[in-house]
Amino acid sequence: AMTGCAGGGGGGDDELITVGFAQTGSESGWRSANTESMKAAFSEENGFELVFNAADNKIEAQIAAVRSFINQGVDAIVIAPIVEDGWDDVLTEAKEAGIPVILEDRTVTASDDLYAAWVGLDFRNEGVMAGQWAAETFGDTPTNLVVLEGTTGSAPANDRAEGFAEAIEGTAITTLDSQTGNFTRADGKTVMEGFLQKYGDTIDLVYAHNDDMALGAIDAIEAAGLVPGTDIQIVSIDAVKDGMLALIDGKINFIVECNPLLGDLAAGLVKDVLAGKDVEKKIYVEDQSFTPEQAAEVIDERLY
Numbered sequence: 317a318m319t320g321c322a323g324g325g326g327g328g329d330d331e332l333i334t335v336g337f338a339q340t341g342s343e344s345g346w347r348s349a350n351t352e353s354m355k356a357a358f359s360e361e362n363g364f365e366l367v368f369n370a371a372d373n374k375i376e377a378q379i380a381a382v383r384s385f386i387n388q389g390v391d392a393i394v395i396a397p398i399v400e401d402g403w404d405d406v407l408t409e410a411k412e413a414g415i416p417v418i419l420e421d422r423t424v425t426a427s428d429d430l431y432a433a434w435v436g437l438d439f440r441n442e443g444v445m446a447g448q449w450a451a452e453t454f455g456d457t458p459t460n461l462v463v464l465e466g467t468t469g470s471a472p473a474n475d476r477a478e479g480f481a482e483a484i485e486g487t488a489i490t491t492l493d494s495q496t497g498n499f500t501r502a503d504g505k506t507v508m509e510g511f512l513q514k515y516g517d518t519i520d521l522v523y524a525h526n527d528d529m530a531l532g533a534i535d536a537i538e539a540a541g542l543v544p545g546t547d548i549q550i551v552s553i554d555a556v557k558d559g560m561l562a563l564i565d566g567k568i569n570f571i572v573e574c575n576p577l578l579g580d581l582a583a584g585l586v587k588d589v590l591a592g593k594d595v596e597k598k599i600y601v602e603d604q605s606f607t608p609e610q611a612a613e614v615i616d617e618r619l620y
């Protein structure tokens with residue numbers, strides 16, 4: 317059992333597992349909830365000493381953080397990879413140093429023998445669920461779509477685009493434009509302002525890869541004198557508190573969930589891997605979706 321003894325060179329400290337966690341940054345409500353979940357799970361109480369780094373969504377900074385974890389000789393490394401590509405070298409370095417890597421949230425294109433396990437969400441299926449709602453709602457009615465993409469090169473941006481495109485194939489939905497809003501409210505607003513200037517009220521539908529960008533788009537739509545949710549419908553992904561409230565308000569029309577509470581699963585994986593147990597390579601957490609009515613029913617029980 318852990319002693320909970322903090323600081324000093326006492327014997328209890330030897331039992332703590334040192335984990336370096338390379339977080340993407342703090343771009344969204346989803347990310348805040350994910351960071352909180354990770355910090356709660358990787359607590360001293362649970363037997364961990366957490367070295368936390370948030371890279372402000374700068375890929376070089378995140379890779380540098382992982383290298384510094386390797387140099388510090390941590391027991392294990394957890395990464396929420398900003399983008400999918402470019403991980404081979406540093407993951408190989410961790411492997412050569414004998415430090416297991418667990419990925420949480422986003423996936424990488426590197427070979428899966430360079431990391432011990434991944435836990436996260438099925439981003440492609442989230443895109444499919446959002447696209448199926450759009451296909452069912454607009455069907456054969458000619459519909460002009462604009463897309464607010466997540467961080468360029470990130471797994472959720474790539475997979476959510478792919479899943480949505482697949483689900484609206486063969487419908488009368490036409491994509492007018494698609495640009496990155498970097499998963500932030502500020503950039504979602506700026507990009508939507510540009511779309512409104514260019515296409516005005518010919519826009520019927522916004523697909524935002526996360527709630528924060530949808531919330532930014534709502535500001536831009538209202539500033540242009542249009543009614544979000546009515547003049548221009550919005551579908552987004554995450555189901556964070558502010559997104560759900562906008563959904564209940566009728567400003568967003570449909571939200572697909574993306575569960576950020578991955579801390580306990582990630583911490584369990586770290587312990588199992590260090591204990592030499594066999595773990596599943598990929599663990600998918602399930603997502604739901606919400607209409608305004610469904611959101612109103614569950615809003616009081618939501619944990620994030």
Ligand code: GYE
Binds near residue numbers: 526574
């Ligand atoms: O949807 C978005 C966040 O990687 C699933 O990152 C995550 C995404 C999430 O910034 O809000």
